[in-house]
Amino acid sequence: MAAKLSDRARAGSGPGSKRTGHVGRAGGGGRVVPIRKGSATLMAVTPVSIDEDARIVTLRVGRDGAELPGRLSTSVSPIVIRTAIERGERVIVVDEGELLVLGVLRTSPTPGIDKGEDYLIEANRVELRGNDRVAIVSGAAQIVVNAIDRVEVLARDVTSRARRVHKLVGRILHLN
DSSP: OOOOOOTTTTTTOSTTOOOEEEEEETTEEEEEEESSOTTOEEEEEEEEEEETTTTEEEEEETTTTEEEEEEEOTTSOHHHHHHHHHHTOEEEEEESSSEEEEEEEOOSOOTTTSOOSOOOOOOSOOOOOOSSEEEEEETTEEEEEETTTEEEEEOSOOOOOOSSOOOOOOSOOOOO
């Protein structure tokens, strides 16, 4: 099931191409060597669909929009590809006789890495872990969970509601 591109799509990746990399050690003494043999081509293409069980991604390649199958690299989660399909992102593919999907080309902010306007994190479970402290801060209000077994809720006004029983449990309760 080797997917092959036309010779025009491979133009510039032949034996005479200038795809080189620099390999050396700190302090110099490095030499220029080919990164890959001239037969491999690196491309950005559009994923159309994914068979997660078989780890096969249908890819739209080239100007004519040909759809070809590509194998998903073992280091790439199918969830990442599914999200790329939904968001219209491109994937990075290497053609070494068959197409191998190496990852997604992100063009928008990633939560936890990039600062963005709005983030929606949707999951069955979300867990935040911090060795010393976890804080949720919005303006002057914050919820702080400390590793020393202490939780603080800091704000000008705090409202707590319950439809049924609302318990305050503690060995000692201080009210002002």
